[in-house]
Amino acid sequence: MGVIDRAKAVSGFSETQEETRPYVCLACETTFEIQHHRCPVCGSFDVRCAKWVQD
Structure with a gap:
């Protein structure tokens, strides 16, 4: 597992829309x-980063 993969795992990153x-x-x-x-x-x-916008 590389550094990037570990960072994604720790941050909870997943491939979604x-x-x-x-x-x-x-x-x-x-x-x-x-x-x-x-x-x-x-x-x-008013264009924002989607991960900062709560539904």
């Missing part, structure tokens, strides 16, 4: 693989 699309627009709830400063779907500036 949250990791494959880690950013979400809070206005229209569209998810993205890359971080946008402005949502390309609705134009909102």
Whole structure:
């Protein structure tokens, strides 16, 4: 087990949609693989890291 694997195991990292699309627009709830400063779907500036947003 490498250092990265150990870090993932300790942090509880798992391959879910949250990791494959880690950013979400809070206005229209569209998810993205890359971080946008402005949502390309609705134009909102409220794009956040999905793991920081609680359902």
